[in-house]
Amino acid sequence: TGYITIDSGYKNTGATKSAITFLDGEEGILRYRGYPIEQLAEQSSFLEVAYLLIYGTLPTQAELDNFSHQITKHTLVHEDVRKIFDGFPSAAHPMAILSSLICSLTAFYPESVSPDLSKEEIDLNVIRLMAKISTIAAWTYKNNMGHPLNYPRNDLDYCSNFLYMMFSFPTEKYEIDPRIVSALNKLLILHADHEQNCSTSTVRLVGSANASLYGSVSAGINALWGPLHGGANQEVLEMLQAIQKDGGDTSKFIAKAKDKNDPFRLMGFGHRVYKNFDPRAKIIKKAADDVLSALGINDPLLKIAQELEQAALTDEYFIERKLYPNVDFYSGIIYRAIGIPTEMFTVMFALGRLPGWIAQWKEMRENKEPIGRPRQVYTGELERDYVGIEQR
Numbered sequence: 191t192g193y194i195t196i197d198s199g200y201k202n203t204g205a206t207k208s209a210i211t212f213l214d215g216e217e218g219i220l221r222y223r224g225y226p227i228e229q230l231a232e233q234s235s236f237l238e239v240a241y242l243l244i245y246g247t248l249p250t251q252a253e254l255d256n257f258s259h260q261i262t263k264h265t266l267v268h269e270d271v272r273k274i275f276d277g278f279p280s281a282a283h284p285m286a287i288l289s290s291l292i293c294s295l296t297a298f299y300p301e302s303v304s305p306d307l308s309k310e311e312i313d314l315n316v317i318r319l320m321a322k323i324s325t326i327a328a329w330t331y332k333n334n335m336g337h338p339l340n341y342p343r344n345d346l347d348y349c350s351n352f353l354y355m356m357f358s359f360p361t362e363k364y365e366i367d368p369r370i371v372s373a374l375n376k377l378l379i380l381h382a383d384h385e386q387n388c389s390t391s392t393v394r395l396v397g398s399a400n401a402s403l404y405g406s407v408s409a410g411i412n413a414l415w416g417p418l419h420g421g422a423n424q425e426v427l428e429m430l431q432a433i434q435k436d437g438g439d440t441s442k443f444i445a446k447a448k449d450k451n452d453p454f455r456l457m458g459f460g461h462r463v464y465k466n467f468d469p470r471a472k473i474i475k476k477a478a479d480d481v482l483s484a485l486g487i488n489d490p491l492l493k494i495a496q497e498l499e500q501a502a503l504t505d506e507y508f509i510e511r512k513l514y515p516n517v518d519f520y521s522g523i524i525y526r527a528i529g530i531p532t533e534m535f536t537v538m539f540a541l542g543r544l545p546g547w548i549a550q551w552k553e554m555r556e557n558k559e560p561i562g563r564p565r566q567v568y569t570g571e572l573e574r575d576y577v578g579i580e581q582r
């Protein structure tokens with residue numbers, strides 16, 4: 191009541207207190223539960239980081255084994271989920287299918303929508319979601335390709351199993367490349383949380399109405415799909431391909447991005463919070479170099495990306511506005527190198543961001559935060575009398 195301040199895009203409005211992720215945009219610092227992102231990306235595993243984000247501490251070996259075992263045990267999805275695929279057009283975007291199927295888990299596990307779940311029941315929902323998202327994500331790809339769907343393999347670790355479900359065929363033996371497993375592991379860790387970004391705030395806001403974990407995460411997936419958010423990774427690659435097709439002249443695209451009459455933006459550049467550099471972009475840039483050289487891939491798009499980055503970093507427009515490459519700028523080059531098609535890039539982001547969404551949803555519930563309900567300043571008509579249709 192009383193005085194309302196407008197802060198469009200919540201540029202300076204804190205919505206919550208959180209003990210999960212620390213981010214200093216001026217210094218380019220990112221830490222999950224206090225641990226620097228650089229150390230986690232180098233030394234940890236995705237499931238260990240997921241545990242850390244969700245439960246607050248690094249797991250002991252026994253805790254990690256149990257967490258991994260539980261997730262592995264729940265990777266199968268209900269057979270009826272397969273039938274849902276038949277209802278989608280075959281060219282449906284994988285993000286449309288992913289968000290729908292994650293929401294459909296509320297139908298398969300109706301008890302999950304109760305606002306009064308015990309700690310054990312919430313943990314079970316967490317495990318199910320962590321487990322089933324990788325099967326559903328891989329199946330969206332297989333289904334789009336018209337390939338047979340692969341069932342998960344319980345003898346494989348999380349990343350290997352995902353790659354197996356994505357790329358293997360029942361007709362041939364699938365060799366898992368440890369270099370690809372390690373690259374995927376790193377990418378997922380780098381995406382695992384990023385405090386109150388658009389999709390995470392969505393998850394918390396939806397969850398604040400006491401909506402279920404699956405429903406809240408499904409809403410977050412839709413927010414992530416937006417091209418200004420996670421959808422940027424697909425857009426970056428499409429932009430690099432467009433530059434390549436156009437003859438490779440990056441300066442033309444830099445000029446377009448600077449032109450205020452042109453809606454084009456340099457995708458993968460700029461960030462609401464990072465005004466110095468995005469520490470994830472630094473790690474990903476190096477990983478892209480490492481992965482491509484380890485796999486012996488010479489991708490001309492990498493060269494275009496490097497040129498574009500160099501041109502932007504030395505251009506007054508980008509310097510003045512503190513626009514640097516963000517996490518999405520080089521991630522697509524790695525995804526491409528490991529065989530993931532462009533349309534699946536944002537699905538990969540969702541796979542990585544899931545532990546963050548879960549941790550933030552859980553924190554919001556545990557802190558008993560009130561329902562999110564922003565105010566407004568009304569700018570419409572004052573009171574007027576209804577006029578019958580024949581008098582209008």
Ligand code: CMC
Pocket residue numbers: 199387417418419420421422447448454455456457458459460461462463511513516517518
């Ligand atoms: N290319 C050209 N100009 C840009 C760009 C860009 N990528 N990003 C920002 N600007 C300009 C913008 O036009 C504005 O200029 P002016 O002051 O002259 O009006 C100024 O920089 C500030 O931009 P803003 O839009 O007010 O900044 P924001 O904090 O609202 O937006 C952003 C942040 C990430 C949405 C924006 O930088 C952008 O659209 N980037 C491209 C999309 C992208 O890469 N998104 C991924 C973000 S990181 C990972 C994730 O969230 O998924």
